[in-house]
Amino acid sequence: MNKGNSLTPEEVRNVTAQAKERVTAFFGDMHCLDKTTIIICDDEKITNRIGEKDTNTFGFPSKKDYICLSNEYFNIDVLAHELTHAELHSYISADTQRSLPVWFDEGVATQNDYREKYSYENWVKRTNNGENATPLEDMDTYSEFQCNDEDERQFHYICAKNEIRNWLNKHSVQDLIELIKAVNDGEDFDLLYNS
Template sequence: MPLRRLFLWILLGSVAFVVSYFVLFPHVFRCLSIRYSDFRLAAEHLYVSPELSPRVQTHANKLIHESRKRIETFWGSRVGKPTIILCQRADQYRQYCNSGDGAGCSIGTPWGTSYIVLNMDGLNTDVIAHEMCHDELFTRLGWWKTTREIPQWFNEGLALMVDYRFVPKTDSIQRYVDYKDEYLYLSRGGQVALDLDDIASMRGFFNGQESHVMLAYMTSGMEVSRWLALTGEKKIPLLIQHVAQGKAFEAVYQELEQENKRR
């Protein structure tokens, strides 16, 4: 095949992929074109609904700064720089998040850009830090590895470590004890327990009633806090680095835990 024709096929294939992606995920296109909407650029990487007052914008900036500090402390550094979209109305949130559920959502694209969409319920440090933790993982691993190789229970459990809505900030061992208490309460002492394999996919994690989703969160929080109590938070960047280099998540996850037990 002549080089020119090959280039044309590659170009057409790339265009078809992008068009198909935006047809399937129109909210991503809306996020990508946020600068051309009526949302205002209130600060670097922060777009806000035109209805928001200057006072709320100032408060949002303060909370974002606090959330970034949490990420830096937990991860050891911060590499993610998502564009944050703060919505005043429910219809705005559905437009950019593609769902009316929750207080916030994080969106990553195959080409590396990322967004965090918040409604007014998400205007607090816990929600923002939670979504920033998702974004940090995405930024360090990329879209493909995050979506295909990282189990959802780990992604969500990790985000809970910087989100103090369910378990307050404390030392790693007490955090595990507190999550286990929450888990035992929701699972009726383990009678309706979820296996990690059951919540490894996005569908398995969120495809259920509210009680299922809450149990999935507490199961994830208990498992990740257990692992961190054994290995320490400094092992998180190392775990992600190994996965980025091509090693299987499950193998590295278990390896780092066993390595600590042998000491």
């Protein structure tokens, strides 16, 4: 935490513990903790460079995830979302991570993000029960998914969360882990995801 941070150490511990519990309940375990650093920072000089709510994975000198959150975004939902990214990334190389469709990575992360704006009810309303959902191929890349229009960007999160929710209704989280491990070993993502 930076010096001017308004969160108390107790608040940080409580939010972190609850977010970790949520991610552990989803995956059954957490492997990412020894290779993940959480940064809480409201210093504009730093957040302008690394973002105020983001997970970045760096592959050199060794693979490590950095979660950077400002006070505004330091809550259970956002931290659980970012820790889910880190846990998913712990099973794969940085190259595989970059090759995954962004809708998949974000769709998995939003499974542990319980904010109302990503709820199933909101998906039904916003997509007219799926009729107006954004096609997956239009959310593959970072620039497509994280478009400039904030409302459209939020809509992408809703669509991605529902896509993964539907997939998990037919498969297990263990199937999800096996899928990404197989992709990491060189198998085709689309073929495995759609089988």
